[in-house]
Amino acid sequence: MSRFTDWLAERAAAREEAGLTRRLFASDTAGPMIDLAGNDYLGLSRHPRVVAGAVAAAERYGAGAGASRLVTGTLTVHERLERDLAAFTGFPTALVLSTGYHANLAAVSALADAETLIVSDAHVHASMIDACRLSRGQVAVAPHNDVAAVERFLAARTQPRAIVLVETIYSVLGDAAPVEELAAVCARHDAVLVADEAHALGVCGSGGRGLLHEAGLSGQDHVVATLTLSKSLGAQGGAVLATAAVRDHLVNTARPFIYDTGLAPAAAGAASVALRVVREEPERVERVRAVARALAKGGGVPEADGAVLAVAMPGPREAVAAVAAAAEQGVRIGCFRPPSTPDGISRLRLTAHAHLGDEELEHAVRVLEGLVG
Ligand SMILES: Cc1ncc(COP(=O)(O)O)c(C=O)c1O
Structure with a gap:
């Protein structure tokens, strides 16, 4: 072991201990999910x-x-x-x-x-x-x-x-x-x-x-x-x-x-x-705002100014557990944990998408109500 590899191992152990380890995954292998985590707000990446x-x-x-x-x-x-x-x-x-x-x-x-x-x-x-x-x-x-x-x-x-x-x-x-x-x-x-x-x-x-x-x-x-x-x-x-x-x-x-x-x-x-x-399709912009309003209700937070909603969590582990619970119910949500948060508070991050159908939206809102309620 060199000093360099010792340092890498120490940093990894400290991250794990704090519940802050991040791992990459190929999202296209996870099967169909309702996406409340990405930033493709208007659904145009696949248009x-x-x-x-x-x-x-x-x-x-x-x-x-x-x-x-x-x-x-x-x-x-x-x-x-x-x-x-x-x-x-x-x-x-x-x-x-x-x-x-x-x-x-x-x-x-x-x-x-x-x-x-x-x-x-x-x-x-x-x-x-x-x-x-x-x-x-x-x-x-x-x-x-x-x-x-x-x-x-x-x-x-x-x-x-x-x-x-x-x-x-x-x-x-x-x-x-x-x-x-x-x-x-x-x-x-x-x-x-x-x-x-x-x-x-x-x-x-x-x-x-x-x-x-x-x-x-x-x-x-x-x-x-x-x-x-x-x-x-x-x-x-x-x-x-x-x-x-x-x-x-x-x-x-x-x-x-x-x-x-x-x-x-x-x-x-x-x-x-x-x-x-x-x-040409300004209704997409209207729809993303309507979806954001519905998600805010489900997440128990005030209406957002845009498509991003933040739900404060007690800590990084609770945030990660909520993300996993939502995933089990077919909803992908994001979370921000230190050092990605400006104030050290871990949060669920929900994003509204114009292309969510009414049924998907209803399901997503029910899942959110279960997580925060
Ligand atoms: C506020 C803000 N600015 C800049 C960026 C960087 O943009 P890009 O992903 O195109 O590099 C992001 C996120 O990715 C962002 O959220």
């Missing part, structure tokens, strides 16, 4: 038109983009998707990247230098936290959704520039950020709001255009959005939505964009078609 969009793009442009975007990896399928995303969300421009994770790394690391204060909400996604580490700005963490605390940090700053990081719908608790107030505070203090719309796109706002669009904030100079193509759009990839000046800055300086192969054509083709389906 025949979306899958055909992926196939057509792969056939036309190849299995991979073949190079980074600044070399030969920019294809018309990317340009079309960028136009579509910008038009849908109301932003002047979009820049697509290979994941939503990259979108956050790129936006934050390119917009914050050593002379930038980064004020981050305490509950932002790991990709934003890692983005802060990658940038050279000083980071101040504001308590969750505490606009006054954000304002205090901005008012007291010594740096000439500042950015504020939030999610419009938080991925763990499922609650919404007060985006209008945050944008107003940013405007007052000459700061930029960088808001991750990963869980809002396709779910919130008119026709699923997101919470920034709903608040009339998309396209404003001091507002930048990031999003993923892997949730409501059922594909893969990410994007930054912003003014042309911000987009140009990212294209020229964002290392997670510059040094990464362009988004795979199949993912871009699928996302473009998915966006069209969302536009």
Whole structure:
């Protein structure tokens, strides 16, 4: 045994002891289940038109983009998707990247230098936290959704520039950020709001255009959005939505964009078609919200702002036991345990899906009532 293997064994034993060991499984081998765990909120990952969009793009442009975007990896399928995303969300421009994770790394690391204060909400996604580490700005963490605390940090700053990081719908608790107030505070203090719309796109706002669009904030100079193509759009990839000046800055300086192969054509083709389906079938957006309301009742929690619901559990073991009990009854639910929770509380995580049939939904609600009641 080397020190390295000793260390691995110690870490594994500590995880096991705390009930925090994670294991991968191939979900397609588990048999048919009602899915309340995934993020394919509108059921588009298997939509025949979306899958055909992926196939057509792969056939036309190849299995991979073949190079980074600044070399030969920019294809018309990317340009079309960028136009579509910008038009849908109301932003002047979009820049697509290979994941939503990259979108956050790129936006934050390119917009914050050593002379930038980064004020981050305490509950932002790991990709934003890692983005802060990658940038050279000083980071101040504001308590969750505490606009006054954000304002205090901005008012007291010594740096000439500042950015504020939030999610419009938080991925763990499922609650919404007060985006209008945050944008107003940013405007007052000459700061930029960088808001991750990963869980809002396709779910919130008119026709699923997101919470920034709903608040009339998309396209404003001091507002930048990031999003993923892997949730409501059922594909893969990410994007930054912003003014042309911000987009140009990212294209020229964002290392997670510059040094990464362009988004795979199949993912871009699928996302473009998915966006069209969302536009043409707004009833999917209505349905996902109705399903979220029904699940909230079943789980005994308040109605959610989006499609994500969180049910607090006494500890990680109870959360894992509830997941297993639901699985035995044919319902797949997720759970968040430390270190994936911002406050150390273990939670069941339920996600609403537009494509759940009425009978499936009734069964899922009964199972939830049994778990929490
Ligand atoms: C809020 C949020 N931002 C970013 C991401 C990363 O997106 P992607 O999976 O496309 O890398 C996720 C989850 O995956 C997320 O929940």
